């Protein structure tokens with residue numbers, strides 16, 4: 141007779157009657173189970189479980205030193221909550237004390253036992269129940285492995301996603317820096333051509349940042365305006381040298397040409413995908429508007445002028461008054477402030493002007509740090 145095909149599954153038999161062990165082990169081996177271990181000492185059951193990690197335990201319920209219930213309680217502390225290790229309970233002949241045997245079988249099933257067989261054992265029944273329980277165990281192991289694979293895949297994907305987000309944030313940060321640098325260099329290009337004091341653009345953008353903060357805008361808006369304000373006079377790139385560098389007062393005609401810098405600046409920057417450039421376009425277009433409608437280029441009134449433009453008008457004029465120009469020296473501070481106040485509600489947004497004058501200490505501190513060599 142040829143040997144039966146080997147069947148997977150590690151089996152542990154715990155029975156204090158050596159005779160039963162001697163009968164069961166060869167029976168299971170004959171059925172194809174090659175990995176069958178036994179003990180007739182129930183006190184060793186937990187140690188053997190920990191050592192062998194069986195897929196199925198055959199456990200005698202009625203043992204003298206330690207009964208099957210006690211063994212099951214010990215084993216339950218060793219088996220993981222999400223693991224399933226079936227226990228096949230061997231019970232005494234039901235006819236000996238029918239009710240007691242039935243009670244203990246139910247108790248076993250309500251506890252850790254997966255199934256039971258009644259002694260004397262029907263060999264075919266034992267082999268069938270063993271095969272069934274090992275089949276359930278095998279499906280459980282497969283499911284568990286599948287879940288672990290899925291969890292690992294989810295963990296890996298999550299980590300990859302976190303890395304991608306991190307990379308994108310770096311890219312976004314670098315792009316933002318590149319964008320700021322481009323704008324800074326563009327502003328420098330205009331500054332090089334302009335005879336206005338060299339740090340006008342820097343001071344003016346600081347004043348804008350102070351005022352926009354006082355107006356209650358958040359950090360993002362402050363940063364946006366601070367950087368975009370550098371571009372308010374970018375349109376001067378399009379003004380002829382003879383007018384831009386004229387030492388004296390401009391004629392009416394020259395002044396009309398000079399006023400064109402607001403619209404030229406807007407045309408240079410409009411329609412950009414860059415939020416900074418778009419804010420710069422708004423600033424360039426609106427920083428010479430006046431709230432009474434007498435400004436240029438469009439004669440906008442009050443809140444028709446965007447907040448950026450109303451803020452820039454105050455910052456720009458204050459810096460122009462308090463610094464030397466090619467055609468006149470700087471006004472002393474009290475005189476400059478009188479001129480600013482005179483423009484309240486005609487040239488300047490009255491609320492913003494009040495906020496600006498209310499933060500004069502901060503404005504003057506910024507001015508101090510960015511003084512031209514020529515500033516008095």
Ligand SMILES: [Fe+2]
Nearest residue numbers: 372373427428
């Ligand atoms: Fe301007």
Ligand SMILES: [Fe+2]
Nearest residue numbers: 344372373456
């Ligand atoms: Fe300016």
